[in-house]
Amino acid sequence: MPATDAIDKLGFFMAIMLPFWNIPLIVRVMKRRSSDDISMAWALGVWGCMVLMAPSGLRSHDIVWRTYNIINLVFFTGVVAVVLYFKRKRIPNDGRK
Helix, strand or coil, X not given: CHHHHHHHHXXXXXXXXXXXXXXXXXXXXXXXXXXXXXXXXXXXXXXXXXXXXXXXXHHCCCHHHHHHHHHHHHHXXXXXXXXXXXXXCCCCCCCCC
């Protein structure tokens, strides 16, 4: 079935491409030198879910799911690292606006 092959190839390609959308977020945080607009609970919650889903992805026979899991975990770990780094570097608020 050629249609199934095309769908599988498209799914595989998108499994690789989707995690690359994390790059603009990483770049924006680094340029602004602030991650104040990103919820720490959200970032750690999403990352934690990915870590807990990773064993399923690594064991899967589905190449699309396995590829997506690996690449997304790598890129989102980058997001979390940058968010944590720039939350730590927060300048104390002295009450002035």
